[in-house]
Amino acid sequence: MRLECRVNNQAVSVETAPMTRLIDLLREDLRLTGTKEGCGEGECGACTVLIDTKPACSCLVPAVQVQDAHVVTVEGLAKGEQLAAVQQAFLEFGGAQCGICTPGFLVMAQALLNEHPHPTREQVREALAGNLCRCTGYQKIVDAVENALAGAEHARQ
């Protein structure tokens, strides 16, 4: 099929099989390798992307489901050289160690922050419970997301 969609605000038109996994479309066809595969069955969350603002595991989504949709990957979070607040917070708080889960966490956190700019720690833990990290114990990830926008507002003042 000819798939038409937007990825990170760019129009995309690509020939693909309808049941191609979205993660393969992103990584192999579009060479957007920031989205990672940790388990291939929707448990680890490393492949999380936004589809029309809603987070989804791209290893479970067939390409046909993003026809005409807007997909945002980790590569689409920054505005040019300007990191998103949550990316900046991960750097400051130490939210990334080995980094393989980081793209999924950032996308999921961005989805949370879009809804709740100032989440409680429990909201953060709840929102990120579908993403696995083996390096951090989650403490610094929760710190980063909880304070992401507070930090950004502080920086602007």
Add this chain to the structure above:
Amino acid sequence: MMSIGKAVVRTDGRAKVTGQAIYVDDLRPEGCLYGATVRSERAHARILGIDLDPSFDWTDITVVTAEDIPGENVVALMTDDQPVLVDGECRHVMEAVALVAAPTRERALQAAHRVQVRYEELPVLLDPAQAENSPIHIFGTDNVFKRLVIDRGTSTGMGVVHKATYHTSLAEQLYIEPQGMLAIPEKDGSLTIIGSLQCPYYIHKALKRVLGHSRFHVVQAVTGGGFGGKEEFPSMVAAHATLLAIKSGRPVKMIYRRDEDLRASTKRHPAIIQITSECTPEGELLSWDARIIVDGGAYNTLTPVVLSRLVLHVTGPYRIPKVHLEGVAVATHTPPNGAYRGFGAPQAQWAVERHMDRIARELGIDPLELRRKNLLKDGDLTATGGVLHDTAAFLVLEEALEAARAPLLQRAPPPGAGIAHWKRGRGLALAFHGCGFTGNGESWLKGKAALELVGSDLRILTGSTDIGQGTDTIFPQIVASELGIPVERVSMAPHDTAQVPDSGPTVASRTTMVVGSVVQSCAKKLRLALQAETGLASNNFAELLAARNSDAVLKVEHVYEPDASIRWNDADYSGDAYPTYGWSANIVDLEVDPDTGEIRYLRLVTATDVGRAIHPVLVSGQIEGGALQALGWANLEEVVRDQHGCMRNDRLTNYIIPTSLDAPEMVTRLIEVPYAAGPFGAKGVGELPLDAPAAAAAAALEQALGLVLDDLPMTPERVLLAMERGHAA
């Protein structure tokens, strides 16, 4: 200029938060094939034949068996017992029998399924307790990989005796990036091996034997976690990818699927530890006898060293006048166990801390007071007669107790049933951890590093890899601080065996402390070299640089020099087993549902002696991440095996690791008791966080339910079972 102690932004941070960091699966060279592994389905069998299904189209498939190995069929590590591919006889399930490569991942998997292996079953040994006396021989004539006895006196016959047996379970490192390797044949006949790995020179050593030459180099890609799981196992993956690349003449990428990774890769060694102690009625320890059986699996891998570290930590951070320790590591027809962060010490200190709680309970003494009575301090002797220095056992204990006085943060109740009947408990556990290699390992290894001055900037060359712990940030901090320059002027050379010297493996809590000190020495040598070149006596790096008349690259190298104050006798296992120790105190608050046995962690307070926190955010990140691995080992993670010894719960849906909701809030306190020979006083800290939290959780569970559990894991099912059996204190 001094960046030591400052949380500078990690050098790989920006690439990692923007999705630009390149892991091995992100590479796709022109013409790349995808590899897959055909694995044995029997624990022990003679291979009668390897047949290609004639109904499958094999025209675009490369097939490799043991016959295709140009050099030796061995994964060179400690001993030469493990083959790269089964030749004649398989000794565990999931052992590699053949390899295939195809133009797509899907076709590679299909082809692997169409390779049919014919077996003649042979008798199987799965129980480590039966291994020594079994008529079935896997390793030598007694299935013993290693036996170790430390004898510094036996029971006095005068004290109160406590005796019990403790079991620890298999555990998976569970790096989120699965094992992966890419082998590329180059135009000049050489090979480039790129992968997810901790130890490029392990792979170099292993491949030299498999290929019979060294016209190749090994490069670390950005690595998505290791925790020991990418210490020795990647040598096997690299050999497989390389054999396929040679035969096909094409680049071959081998990325494990999660289920394959879980079934085939190494796990933490399970241990059976029996302790018989003797103390005064007041709880002062008099003697300690420990008997240990460790299951190594079908091949030796690193098992003897794991046993050694286990035995050396099985007295815990306590002063005991007479110790008798006997450990044996045996072979079974199960997938080999291997390195996992902690490397025997977590198993040891699970048993030690559970035993200390047993003594306290049976004597009616406060567990905290019992520990205070026996904790090691400077000048005390270790189990091997080493004299302790830079101890921090009391400091970390008091710091943790102080931090735990703060009220618990309120957390929302779990969904479902009301929380009113959940029982709360608090538990304490302590640990120490020997930093760096055991015994004379560092002297024998002679880790090297180099430093280059290029223009006015510096480049560090080391085979030590950053696997997330942040050493590519810490090493530049060390050099920049030594020379008094901004950290931004120091970079890292790629971890490529063609460019960097062998600094020793990235293991054993040695990278910052040992290799960091070599890197610091390089910086000092560079200053001396500049002084010699310019004739200036100045220590000021900027002045020296300004006085230089040359643009030539100036390169210095340094080899690890053993700490002269350390004495170790490997023949009788006496002296300083480690150059120094890190110390940790852990306090867990949890609640448990008595109806379901479910444990919910509320808070973990840790106080950890790190010598010197070169980067406080990175080091506390190490502590928190390691601690959660220990808490997962305590109550969630369980490897379930079938009758062939194959892992049944081979998915992330049923091998459960903690999520953000399972993790407690963490309070992480750092204590700095410097080690003089470490860079700026730093000690090794990578593994210490894994040593005690599981035992602290068990102690908390004991307080909550009055339930004594001596075996890991404490899954809800096991907690319930213990309650039904009435294992009450």
